[in-house]
Amino acid sequence: MMSFQTFMQHLVNGISLGSLYALIAIGYTMVYGILRLINFAHGDIFMLGTYFAFYAMTSFMLPWWAAFVIAIVLTCVFGMIIERTAYRPLRNSPKISVMISAIGVSFLIENLAIVLFGGRPKAFPIPPLFGNIINIGGVRIANIVFIIPVITIISLAILLYIINKTKIGMAMRAVSKDYQASMLMGIDVNHVISVTFGIGSVLAAIGGIMWAMRYPQLMPLMGIMPGLKCFIAAVVGGIGNIKGAVIGGFILGLSEILIVAFLPELSGYRDAFAFVFLILILLFMPGGLMGENIKEKV
Amino acid sequence: MKKHVAILLILVLMMSLFSVGCVKKVETAQEGEQGAQEDVIKIGVFEPLTGANAAGGELEVQGIKLANEKYPEVLGKKVELVIVDNKSDKVEAANAATRLVDKDNVSVVLGSWGSGFSIAAGQVLKEKQVPAIGTSATNPLVTKNNDYYYRVCFIDPFQGKVMANYAFNEVGAKKVALVIEKSNDYSVGLAKFFEEAFVALTGDENAIVSKVFYITGDQDFSAQLTNLKDSGAEAIFAPGNFTESALIMKQARELGIDLPILGGDTWETPDLLDIAKETAEGVVFSTFFDAKATFNENTTEFLEAYEKAYPGKEPAAVTALSYDAYVLAIDAIERAGSADPKAIRDAIAATKDFKGAAGIVNFDENGDAVKSAVIKTVKDGKFTFKTIVDPK
Numbered sequence: 001m002m003s004f005q006t007f008m009q010h011l012v013n014g015i016s017l018g019s020l021y022a023l024i025a026i027g028y029t030m031v032y033g034i035l036r037l038i039n040f041a042h043g044d045i046f047m048l049g050t051y052f053a054f055y056a057m058t059s060f061m062l063p064w065w066a067a068f069v070i071a072i073v074l075t076c077v078f079g080m081i082i083e084r085t086a087y088r089p090l091r092n093s094p095k096i097s098v099m100i101s102a103i104g105v106s107f108l109i110e111n112l113a114i115v116l117f118g119g120r121p122k123a124f125p126i127p128p129l130f131g132n133i134i135n136i137g138g139v140r141i142a143n144i145v146f147i148i149p150v151i152t153i154i155s156l157a158i159l160l161y162i163i164n165k166t167k168i169g170m171a172m173r174a175v176s177k178d179y180q181a182s183m184l185m186g187i188d189v190n191h192v193i194s195v196t197f198g199i200g201s202v203l204a205a206i207g208g209i210m211w212a213m214r215y216p217q218l219m220p221l222m223g224i225m226p227g228l229k230c231f232i233a234a235v236v237g238g239i240g241n242i243k244g245a246v247i248g249g250f251i252l253g254l255s256e257i258l259i260v261a262f263l264p265e266l267s268g269y270r271d272a273f274a275f276v277f278l279i280l281i282l283l284f285m286p287g288g289l290m291g292e293n294i295k296e297k298v
Numbered sequence: 299m300k301k302h303v304a305i306l307l308i309l310v311l312m313m314s315l316f317s318v319g320c321v322k323k324v325e326t327a328q329e330g331e332q333g334a335q336e337d338v339i340k341i342g343v344f345e346p347l348t349g350a351n352a353a354g355g356e357l358e359v360q361g362i363k364l365a366n367e368k369y370p371e372v373l374g375k376k377v378e379l380v381i382v383d384n385k386s387d388k389v390e391a392a393n394a395a396t397r398l399v400d401k402d403n404v405s406v407v408l409g410s411w412g413s414g415f416s417i418a419a420g421q422v423l424k425e426k427q428v429p430a431i432g433t434s435a436t437n438p439l440v441t442k443n444n445d446y447y448y449r450v451c452f453i454d455p456f457q458g459k460v461m462a463n464y465a466f467n468e469v470g471a472k473k474v475a476l477v478i479e480k481s482n483d484y485s486v487g488l489a490k491f492f493e494e495a496f497v498a499l500t501g502d503e504n505a506i507v508s509k510v511f512y513i514t515g516d517q518d519f520s521a522q523l524t525n526l527k528d529s530g531a532e533a534i535f536a537p538g539n540f541t542e543s544a545l546i547m548k549q550a551r552e553l554g555i556d557l558p559i560l561g562g563d564t565w566e567t568p569d570l571l572d573i574a575k576e577t578a579e580g581v582v583f584s585t586f587f588d589a590k591a592t593f594n595e596n597t598t599e600f601l602e603a604y605e606k607a608y609p610g611k612e613p614a615a616v617t618a619l620s621y622d623a624y625v626l627a628i629d630a631i632e633r634a635g636s637a638d639p640k641a642i643r644d645a646i647a648a649t650k651d652f653k654g655a656a657g658i659v660n661f662d663e664n665g666d667a668v669k670s671a672v673i674k675t676v677k678d679g680k681f682t683f684k685t686i687v688d689p690k
Contacts, residue, residue, distance in 0.1 A: 002528070003528065006524055006525075006527070006528050009520075009524045009527075009553070010521060010524055013518075013520035013521055013524060014521075016520070017518055017520075114348050118352070119346075119347060119348035119349055119352030120352050120353045120356065120569055121350075121353070121541050121569055121573060122572075123569070123572035123573040123575070133552055135554070140552060140553050140554045142552055215517040215518065215545060216548070216573060217517070217541060217544065217545060217573050219350070219541070220348075221349070222517075225515060225517075256518075256521075257518075257520065257521040258521075260521035260522055260525075261521045261524065261525060264509075264510055264511070264522070264525055265511075267480075267510060267511045267512060267521070267522055268480035268481070268511045268512070268513050270513075270516070271513070
């Protein structure tokens, strides 16, 4: 039988993984909420964020906080460039064209990264502040495990504030309802969408950096799985719903860990489980857990 | 107008997808002129140059190129290396083998890092009747029932036994936990042979107290390791890709698991040390070669060539093995007296006491090399030689 200590350790592990999923899923779901576009390149933007931070720290010898800020800014700019070149020209095309374009962008970034950064994994230097481990009654918790949920909650709060309380947020909500009408009302739709992508990429970069500090191994294809998992988290929470994405992320992370914890012989099927979960949600609860809030969607 | 731009953009993106989707020819050492085709002998190489195993593939290509510089000609003809990327993917490995045989008409194939890729390609090569010399793939299935696959390294039953002996005699462990990379033939096989040998040594049916699994590409092992912590194991045997293994070492130490961690030959890459950092300290694994364990004069020759090409660096075991694979191929072509794949196969099969840089190679009935193993550990952030274990 599992001891209480072991169970608590599993719980901590699950919350740690879940908050990472939540953090990345927020950006995913926000872009969808406003543009009705599943940005398949989100996981790859996430990967770029980690590489930017890596090179800022190792090649330019910047202190970690400066490196993180620069990585976030660069990723933000990069996200906007992607929107400008790959999505904006398709603004009036059917949604499916934009989605295909997103898949293309995803492959393009992945393969570009293989060429530019090389296929060999890189070790992410963890600043000592985040690397320490605390022992609470036999449950071992890395500092970063506390920091990630805090950052997730802060990001969530800031995002909700921007969307609900600011002018640009109001414009985003308007665009998400009906972008043609918004245009007629004098909203600069291109600008609003650009900002949306910028914010989405900032969230991806923050998520990427946090991920890299938990799993300090960078690879050009590292964004694929987290990207897909966070897509699942977003769907579970009700895609387009930001609070739902956070809840979805925690549910997914916790259940992944607990499945392995209680059914160790199934641990090879952990990814499969996540996708079965997606299928079940789509079959029985297509709106996701918070889908009934559809009117509040941003 | 906008629509045209959009369609064009989609086309470009799709094409970029396709161009990278196909097996790509990474490099050709000497581009043969169209007319000069008959004047070269082509040796195919398939290695993971991108993906999870790229570091290993790169090290092996180093060795092959080094040997090619040293022995650029055979039977008075130039040797042309055709190197293709198998992308750390089994399907791509089979594609790569098909391509080497059908399109490039190579006489013999070398590679690959990773047993799974070698097994996948082996089926193709067997059908096409082109011989292959494995570099560092250690799973028995690579050469089993395949008269066209040989290899210059020892195999997992031997390696599993060596590590089981080490765990029992040197570590003094009576109970061991296994961490298995379920989607990796190498890891599954090695863990099984370790288990058999260890159970035989201890005489205890339940000597393996815990088995936990993960799959290639996983990054979070906290749940598996937390389970393992409670199992009462005195050592951990965790063969697998160095990429995942490095994270396992890190997360195990983070969770406060301070048991000795043992593994296999795949760990010997600088990247493992980079990623696992101080958490790799003290891990022990078996491998093929160490610069400090000179087997014969060819070891010295290899070390000198390596020092010249990569001054101040220590060669990895797989670099020495891939060097051996190339030299053995040249030697077999020489003995066969032709570039005909079947003649070369027979020559490889007839190899006796081939003096490789990484030890003397004799083949058993399956085409596996019977040779010594080296045990290494990580000390002060460096791979450090421990001892040599002879076969049987």
